[in-house]
Amino acid sequence: MHDTVRGITTGAVARRLGVSPTTVRSWERRYGIGPAVRGDGQHRRWSPADVAMLEEMCRLTASGVPPAEAARAAREVRASMEGGGAGAPVVPAVPLAEAAEPETPRRPAGGGGLPLGHVRRECRGLARAAVRLDGPAMETLLRAALAEHGLVTAWEEIMAPTLHAVGRKWESSGDRYVEVEHLLSWHISTALRQAAVTGTAPASPTPPVLLACVPSEQHTLPLEALAAGLAERSLPTRMFGAAVPAEALDAAVRRSGPAAVVLWSQARSTANHALARHIAGTAFGVQGARTAALVLLAGPGWLGRTPDPGMVRPAGLREALGVVSRLYGERAGEAEAPEGGGD
The missing domain is CATH 1.10.1660.10 (Multidrug-efflux Transporter Regulator; Chain: A; Domain 2)
Structure with a gap:
């Protein structure tokens, strides 16, 4: 009292x-x-x-x-x-x-001192919550953004711009704001994983999509966003996370027989074109019906070179989801073809 x-x-x-x-x-x-x-x-x-x-x-x-x-x-x-x-x-x-x-006077659409530029109002709110290390507010804002705008818009127009702004602030301020980036990344990862669990596809014999960062690559959040989007579409995924060794990735492809393999590279220094070509040329399946996975070169690290046969380079999350969804639609059509072709 x-x-x-x-x-x-x-x-x-x-x-x-x-x-x-x-x-x-x-x-x-x-x-x-x-x-x-x-x-x-x-x-x-x-x-x-x-x-x-x-x-x-x-x-x-x-x-x-x-x-x-x-x-x-x-x-x-x-x-x-x-x-x-x-x-x-x-x-x-x-x-x-x-x-x-x-x-x-301040820069347009600033959020807690971060260089945001012209962005959604929700992005500014998320940035301010991140700078003051307000975890509960970030959790609430991320949940609301996913519910109101859907995964793709929430990622491309709210989550990713805030992450990029924090990264730029960190690089230009002598290692300050590291704690902001870590806490924001953790909350975004949590929100994406919750979305992935909500939309997880039931167990099925359908070949999965493998998602992995190339060796030496630690940035997993874009892959987590893609995993959530695929789960939202009830497509099976296998997430292997950061810095997957080449031998482990090769073993995973041969053992699971995926429909597609997504390789994430954030910077040109981590892009491993030899590994991508190896995965695209890896055949699996029963003798006489062997196949290979489509390789998606995801992330800015792959820019500057034309993809080899068996590979595509999507421009972002929305395009990657479209490529994989169409791939599964084609596979479904192939599976139904023999029944109609026997008439």
């Missing part, structure tokens, strides 16, 4: 919101949403109404609302709880001049 009257500290409110204390202080300094009353010695003590205001700030910024606009709405929440009504004036905890200071 005593804490309810006095309020809680900045550290405690930050833990409750899942953000850093620095973020809370920044919001107070930049947007004037500090505690209405300070404790002894001018230490910040946050009342239930103050906490509700910050919760609304988190919710709005995570959904893509610009911080200054979100702060105005959040202050109204506190005013309403304190009995002043939505239209009551709210006195900020810092001078008005200081509160107005952050309203400086």
